[in-house]
Amino acid sequence: MLRLTWGGIDCQELAKRFGTPLYVFDTGIIRSRCKELRDTFFNRWPNTKVRYAGKAFLIRAMARLIHKEGIGLDVVSEGELYTALSAGFPPEDIEMNGNAKSRREIQYAVESGVGRIIVDHPDELKTIEEFAAKAGRVQKVMIRVAPGVDAHTHKYIATGSTDSKFGVPADSREGSMLTEAIKFARECQHIDMTGLHFHVGSQLFDTGDYTKSLEVILRLMKDLKDNLNFTTRELNMGGGFGAVINPSVPAMKSEFYTEPMMKTLYDGCKNFGLEVPCAILEPGRWIISESGITLYTVENVRELPEITYIAVNGGMSDNPRYALYQAEYNAVKVDDADGEIYRPKNGGKVSIVGKCCESGDILIDDAEIQRVKPGDVIALFNTGAYTFSMSSTYNCLPRPAVIFAENGEARVVAERQSLEDIVRGQAE
Numbered sequence: 001m002l003r004l005t006w007g008g009i010d011c012q013e014l015a016k017r018f019g020t021p022l023y024v025f026d027t028g029i030i031r032s033r034c035k036e037l038r039d040t041f042f043n044r045w046p047n048t049k050v051r052y053a054g055k056a057f058l059i060r061a062m063a064r065l066i067h068k069e070g071i072g073l074d075v076v077s078e079g080e081l082y083t084a085l086s087a088g089f090p091p092e093d094i095e096m097n098g099n100a101k102s103r104r105e106i107q108y109a110v111e112s113g114v115g116r117i118i119v120d121h122p123d124e125l126k127t128i129e130e131f132a133a134k135a136g137r138v139q140k141v142m143i144r145v146a147p148g149v150d151a152h153t154h155k156y157i158a159t160g161s162t163d164s165k166f167g168v169p170a171d172s173r174e175g176s177m178l179t180e181a182i183k184f185a186r187e188c189q190h191i192d193m194t195g196l197h198f199h200v201g202s203q204l205f206d207t208g209d210y211t212k213s214l215e216v217i218l219r220l221m222k223d224l225k226d227n228l229n230f231t232t233r234e235l236n237m238g239g240g241f242g243a244v245i246n247p248s249v250p251a252m253k254s255e256f257y258t259e260p261m262m263k264t265l266y267d268g269c270k271n272f273g274l275e276v277p278c279a280i281l282e283p284g285r286w287i288i289s290e291s292g293i294t295l296y297t298v299e300n301v302r303e304l305p306e307i308t309y310i311a312v313n314g315g316m317s318d319n320p321r322y323a324l325y326q327a328e329y330n331a332v333k334v335d336d337a338d339g340e341i342y343r344p345k346n347g348g349k350v351s352i353v354g355k356c357c358e359s360g361d362i363l364i365d366d367a368e369i370q371r372v373k374p375g376d377v378i379a380l381f382n383t384g385a386y387t388f389s390m391s392s393t394y395n396c397l398p399r400p401a402v403i404f405a406e407n408g409e410a411r412v413v414a415e416r417q418s419l420e421d422i423v424r425g426q427a428e
């Protein structure tokens with residue numbers, strides 16, 4: 001009977017000590033991902049940077065860990081920026097993305113001295129100029145372009161097509177949104193546009209989407225150089241590296257993505273006679289997802305003629321990803337992690353569901369898991385990304401605690417919400 005451990009600690013023990021549902025991160029895995037990026041990207045290629053996409057999972061302890069590992073941060077709201085700054089994250093290593101930045105967010109970003117603002121809509125430039133002038137500084141910005149490549153992933157996490165709500169079309173023709181924005185930025189005394197940004201989509205297991213997009217972008221860089229004498233000094237190639245859902249499958253290597261991307265970039269620049277820009281990556285999920293698991297306690301098992309439901313004490317409130325885009329997961333019973341998979345006598349499937357009042361509150365639709373009974377603890381793997389950050393208090397369920405564990409030591413880095421937290425700020 002294999003007992004599952006995470007960060008060197010028995011999961012049953014973690015559940016007993018901290019309660020369930022519980023997000024547990026093995027920080028050793030996060031660190032090793034950061035090291036892999038240093039080895040295969042920063043140290044292998046000159047003039048490169050990585051900015052962790054904080055939207056995947058951002059709390060102060062995570063911001064500190066990422067900074068210690070030499071990685072910058074991408075934020076998309078004043079809340080994320082505040083979280084990072086309040087953890088002491090150096091503003092110059094932060095960039096701000098977002099397709100609908102408010103005036104206040106732009107003001108906060110400029111006044112805090114963030115390293116880059118990724119302009120998603122040309123209207124932002126005017127506001128940036130206004131606040132940068134007031135602050136008496138020059139704000140570096142990049143502009144996000146949509147390369148017009150439809151990524152091979154779920155449509156809700158594909159972002160690179162030309163009709164996407166993100167960015168401006170990669171169009172260098174006279175009068176296009178992009179060329180007008182570049183011209184406008186040039187006239188602003190407090191804006192320095194350093195280059196271009198693109199992000200094709202998320203959870204990509206194929207490098208073709210990246211290299212195809214890069215080819216479009218390289219062509220665009222050449223045209224912008226020829227038509228406007230605009231030099232792309234920096235090129236942010238976005239995130240999207242895939243995370244594997246099954247812990248017995250080896251993780252994707254960062255080189256699998258970075259080698260073809262950098263080769264395409266170098267070859268393209270050579271062909272077009274362009275200087276190779278500073279290359280920036282913005283991965284979220286790949287850094288954090290596989291380091292995280294969620295522990296739940298089974299409340300009951302319902303054997304129906306065609307389906308068996310295992311209902312647990314959390315659900316779409318702490319992990320809406322199945323409900324949102326049918327994200328897949330694997331789970332085990334933590335004190336019998338290699339035990340025989342339960343096959344109901346009726347031959348039907350086993351679904352792991354949550355306790356929220358929605359039929360779509362599913363964690364795993366067709367699960368392969370050991371036989372469980374009420375009170376057993378199960379672990380869902382690969383829940384580090386887009387779970388805590390997407391969680392809600394639907395049905396007034398308090399948000400679970402977050403634990404960082406490594407080498408047998410565990411600490412609470414975000415407390416479980418209390419019932420008082422649920423009503424905080426509400427009129428009596």
Ligand SMILES: *Cc1c(COP(=O)(O)O)cnc(C)c1O
Nearest residue numbers: 053199202239240282283284285
């Ligand atoms: C979501 C997003 C990322 C990170 O995506 P992952 O799939 O988590 O790597 C990076 N950049 C931008 C602009 C994004 O929107």
